[in-house]
Every structure is written in C-alpha cells, then in structure tokens.
Amino acid sequence: MRKPFISLILIVLVGLTACTASNGEGAGITVAIPADPDGFHPHHSVAAASAEIAFNIYEGLVKAGADGSVQPALAEEWSISADGLTYEFTLRPDIMFHNGRPLEAEDVIHSLGRLFDEEVTAKAREFAAVDTLEAAGDKIIITLSRPDAAFLALLTEFGASIYPREAEEQLDTRPVGTGPFVLTDWQPNNRLELTRFEHYWQDGLPLLDTVTLQIIPDPNTAVTNLRTGHVDLIPRLEPDYMHQVEEEPGLKFVEGPMNLVQLLAINNAREPFDNLLVRQAINYAIDREEIIEGAAWGYGTMVGTNLSPAMGEWYNPEVDEIYSYSPEKARELLAEAGYADGFSAVLHLPAPYPLHINAGQILAHQLEQVGIELSLEIIEWSTWLEQIYQNRDFELTVIGFTGKLDPHSIIGRYQSDSSRNLNNFDNDEYDSLIRQGLEATDPAERQEIYRQVQEILALDAAAAFIMDPNQIAVMAGDIEGWQNYPVYVLDLAALSRR
Structure with a gap:
C-alpha cells in the first residue's frame, strides 16, 4: 500500500557546510538525527538519543x-x-x-x-x-x-x-571516554561534532576523520537535505518518507527489523486504566494491521508483547492471537467495566517521532469507534522525558521501547519496582517469574519462563503492543560499512567513503 504524500511544511535547507572535502578514509560525513541528547553522563541520561551517540564516545x-x-x-x-x-x-x-x-x-x-x-x-x-x-x-x-x-x-x-x-x-556536557570518537563541539538543538580519536586502541579505526550529527526534528527537512547533499546519512528514515527517496539516484538503503516495539503505553495506576477490562477493551479496539499500513507504510511486523520477533527463540508468537481486532468485544468489555457510554482521555505524542504521531492519530480514530474520545497533545521531547517517562504524569502515550541483547533488559521494565516501569504495571506473579528468569541457568527453562511472562503482559493488558517497525537507513551511495544493530546505537567507527 502506498499513500499520496501531502505536506503543509515549508522545507528549509539546514545551514551546513560542505559534507565532505574528499572521498575514502579520512573523510567526513553529516548524519541527520531527530532529537538532541539529554546529556552524556552514563548514570544520568535516559534518552535513546544519548545512548546511540555515546556508543562512539x-x-x-x-x-x-x-x-x-x-x-x-x-x-x-x-x-x-x-x-x-x-x-x-x-x-x-x-x-x-x-x-x-x-x-x-x-x-x-x-x-x-x-x-x-x-x-x-x-x-x-x-x-x-x-x-x-x-x-x-x-x-x-x-x-x-x-x-x-x-x-x-x-x-x-x-x-x-x-x-x-x-x-x-x-560528563553531562563534556564526555570523556575511550571510544573511537571525541565529542569536540555540541551546540544544543543544532549539532554535535565528533572527531577521530588518534589514540584509539583498535588499529585502523575509526575510518572517518569527522562526523557531524545534525539535529533535524522534521523528517521532511532531513530528506530534502539528503537529496541535495547537505546530509549524507539518515539512520532511521521515517517510513512515511520512503517514497521520496526510493527512486532517487545516488542513494542506497539498508533495511531490517529494528528490534524496537512501538506500543500504546497505558498508565495502569490511573482511572479508568486501573481497570483490567478497560485495558483489554482498548486492545480489542485496535486494528494493528491498519496502523502498520497507515503509519509505517507496511514497513513493520505486528507484535503482541514487548519482545520483537527479532529476538528469535525468546519471542512467544502465541501472544499475537490474544487480541484479534474486535470493536464489538471492546464495547462489551467497556460496558462490563461500567463505561457503556465511553470516556475521554489525553494521548500524549512525542514531537520528534512522526511514526508515533501518525500511529496516535490512527489510534484515536479507532478508539473513537468504541466510545473512547482522545485529545491529542504533541509535546517536545524534553517535556516528554520529564513529564511522561520520569514523572509518569500521563494517561496514554505512544512510544517505542528499544531492543536489548537479553530479554530481561526489555521486559524487566514491567517489574513493579523498576525505575523504567512507565506503565505502572503491578503483577506479583510477573515479578516472581522475572526473578526466576534471571536466576535460571538452563536456557530451555529460562525460555519457558519468558514465554509465560509475555502471556501475562498480554492477558493483563499492561499496554497495547503494536509493531516492530523496520529500520530503514538511507545514505549517499559512496558510504560503506553501515550496519543495522539489534540495539539502539549508531556504529560510526567502520564507516568510510568510497
């Protein structure tokens, strides 16, 4: 399915110097990223934008x-x-x-x-x-x-x-590490400059002398800058904009599962969402396939839990069948919960992420069909991090939880006492199983435990899990060495220009 492109945004080229002075090793590139880091102290930062850059520092x-x-x-x-x-x-x-x-x-x-x-x-x-x-x-x-x-x-x-x-x-503003690049300049909400660390321990790396990370919240502007040569790489192209560049000469793409789960986060501690029947009704009211097609242009895989199928044997595919799209079932559950006439709520959406905004708009339409009226509030990323993630002051929000190497690092966030428990999920059996999963030394036993906790997440409707959107990296044709990772990082050390 392909949608016509409609834009009411005036495109302005980001003021950049030339992206590179020469080809080959020792050159420089400019990378477009959607959001500013929230700092670089490893123990203070919570933003994915910080972690993906810090991988190089x-x-x-x-x-x-x-x-x-x-x-x-x-x-x-x-x-x-x-x-x-x-x-x-x-x-x-x-x-x-x-x-x-x-x-x-x-x-x-x-x-x-x-x-x-x-x-x-x-x-x-x-x-x-x-x-x-x-x-x-x-x-x-x-x-x-x-x-x-x-x-x-x-x-x-x-x-x-x-x-x-x-x-x-x-470290918050002037990080010092051992990585392949040094942060030599940071102009908040504008750009960051990374420079090759001459004493890096791994011989031959990094291959580039400089990397400019240009903060461009609007993906339309990022794409325009890519097409005109002012930007060399967009690590995670919003699917909505794929049609603008898929036939563009001189560009190439690397696509694959992102190992990120997009979800409608539900504050389980707020009325009426503290009612299991309400949370289950929301899940039945959501047509996930429509969201994947409408918000991600089909570039995504439906999920029923907070693990992606990219996690292989850890993923429990049986949870995908728990909530088939059924507005009728949703209305029945709402009536049983005492909300036959529905209710209203606020859905917060993070400004730098069009995929989440587009999904939120479709969700609002779907939930309206069962009597749940959502007011959409698009908020800046820094506000989202403080108000929603840290203070948990929200009812509903759409966000993506990044993948990790171990399943516990992903679904351990739903433990009742976890600092990352955005949904305020509280289930004693879940907590107990998570602890057992950590202590299990037999891989088969551990796999079975995590299959069970995924079922609990789904049946208790901790959230409404939607999809793992594909990561689409688009770049100038002369860039070599890009790799998509199953975790949220940018590996810049092995990049070069042909």
Whole structure:
C-alpha cells in the first residue's frame, strides 16, 4: 500500500557546510538525527538519543555486536564461574582516555561502583545482584549474590560505560571516554561534532576523520537535505518518507527489523486504566494491521508483547492471537467495566517521532469507534522525558521501547519496582517469574519462563503492543560499512567513503 504524500511544511535547507572535502578514509560525513541528547553522563541520561551517540564516545568492559552477541571491548577476555556468581574480566593494556590519561583499574571500579549504587543512580536497580566489585592487577572481579542471566548483556549498555574518575562532574556536557570518537563541539538543538580519536586502541579505526550529527526534528527537512547533499546519512528514515527517496539516484538503503516495539503505553495506576477490562477493551479496539499500513507504510511486523520477533527463540508468537481486532468485544468489555457510554482521555505524542504521531492519530480514530474520545497533545521531547517517562504524569502515550541483547533488559521494565516501569504495571506473579528468569541457568527453562511472562503482559493488558517497525537507513551511495544493530546505537567507527 502506498499513500499520496501531502505536506503543509515549508522545507528549509539546514545551514551546513560542505559534507565532505574528499572521498575514502579520512573523510567526513553529516548524519541527520531527530532529537538532541539529554546529556552524556552514563548514570544520568535516559534518552535513546544519548545512548546511540555515546556508543562512539564511551566503551564498557564489553559491547554489543551487530549480530546480537556480546563482544570484548575494554576487557579483552572474561570468564564466568560454574555457579554463575563470579565474573572475571581481563583489561586490555595501553588503553587511553580522550583526556590523554591511560585507563586504570581504579577507573573501572569508580565507574561501575557508582552504577551499582542505588543512592547514585536509578539504573542500579538493574544490578541488584551485585555483591562485590574489586580489582586485582589487570583483573576486574565482580561477584553476584545470586545468578543473573542478563548480567553480561547489561554491561554492554550505556550506563556501564567506563570513564576517568577525575572527569565525574563534567560528563553531562563534556564526555570523556575511550571510544573511537571525541565529542569536540555540541551546540544544543543544532549539532554535535565528533572527531577521530588518534589514540584509539583498535588499529585502523575509526575510518572517518569527522562526523557531524545534525539535529533535524522534521523528517521532511532531513530528506530534502539528503537529496541535495547537505546530509549524507539518515539512520532511521521515517517510513512515511520512503517514497521520496526510493527512486532517487545516488542513494542506497539498508533495511531490517529494528528490534524496537512501538506500543500504546497505558498508565495502569490511573482511572479508568486501573481497570483490567478497560485495558483489554482498548486492545480489542485496535486494528494493528491498519496502523502498520497507515503509519509505517507496511514497513513493520505486528507484535503482541514487548519482545520483537527479532529476538528469535525468546519471542512467544502465541501472544499475537490474544487480541484479534474486535470493536464489538471492546464495547462489551467497556460496558462490563461500567463505561457503556465511553470516556475521554489525553494521548500524549512525542514531537520528534512522526511514526508515533501518525500511529496516535490512527489510534484515536479507532478508539473513537468504541466510545473512547482522545485529545491529542504533541509535546517536545524534553517535556516528554520529564513529564511522561520520569514523572509518569500521563494517561496514554505512544512510544517505542528499544531492543536489548537479553530479554530481561526489555521486559524487566514491567517489574513493579523498576525505575523504567512507565506503565505502572503491578503483577506479583510477573515479578516472581522475572526473578526466576534471571536466576535460571538452563536456557530451555529460562525460555519457558519468558514465554509465560509475555502471556501475562498480554492477558493483563499492561499496554497495547503494536509493531516492530523496520529500520530503514538511507545514505549517499559512496558510504560503506553501515550496519543495522539489534540495539539502539549508531556504529560510526567502520564507516568510510568510497
């Protein structure tokens, strides 16, 4: 299905200098991103926009691979004890920070010690199993109080980045890491400049000298700048704009599952959404196929849970059949819940993400058919992060939860005491199963547990899960080395120009 393109937006080229002075290695590129980071301190930032850029500035002991595996980073190797309680990492020699100082074991102890401290960061709740953290020469030894099957994957995330201990107070705006690029300039709501780190430990990388990250919230403007050569790469093209560039000469595309789940987040702690029947009615009232076609132009896969089919064996396909589209069933449930005449609510939508706005508009029309009147409020990203994500001051919102390497890192957010529990979901059986899943050492047992928790998420209607939209990266034809990842990062180190 293809829709006619209608735009009431005046297109203005973003004022940029020439994208590159030369081809090949050592050149520069300009990348369009939709939102400004919320800072670069690994323990403070919550925005995906920060994490995707930080992948090029910081490194942890381990990192995510493009194939979804855990790869060595600052640790050249590691071992795990037979009981799953002791992790021993061997640091690489001769690693340099961007400030010119060598990496020391004390920096790892400082960075991870603060990450594991609940008085420092809410992210510490994900590491509740950590008992001790110590250094012995070039070894970092972490002991757990109980097995945690997600622990190694958690160490690949932005929060587990290692930084020089003396830089603690500056990291929000002036990050210092060991990664392939240095942040040399940041003009908020305008652009960021990354420059090649000459002392990067991995031989030959990065291939580019500079990367300009141009903040362009309007995808129409981003596409126009791509077509005119003012931008070289759009990592996540909104599907609505694919028709503008799919026949454009000199451009190429890399498409695949994003491992991101778009959902209608429901505040389970607010009336009337604290009523299970109301949440189930909302799920029956939603035609997910219409949203995929109408908001994503068909570039997406329907989901029934907060795991994507891209997670392979972890995904439970049976949940896809729980809520077939049935407005009649939705009306019956609303009447049973005491809302035969329906009700009204506010649906907040994040401004930088047209996919979520388009989905929200379709959702509003669908829910109207069963008596639920939605007022749409489009809010700026910084406001969304503070009001909706951090303070949970909302009724309904459309958002995408990014994928991770381990299923717990995705669906663990629905634990009642999780700092990431946006939906305020509260289910004792779910909490218990999540804990069992972390401690299970048998992969088959763990897989069965996560199949059960996905059923609970669906049957209890924690949210209305919609789709995993495809990631469509579009770029100048001379750019080489781009890879889509199953996590929300930009890997700029291996990019070059032909």
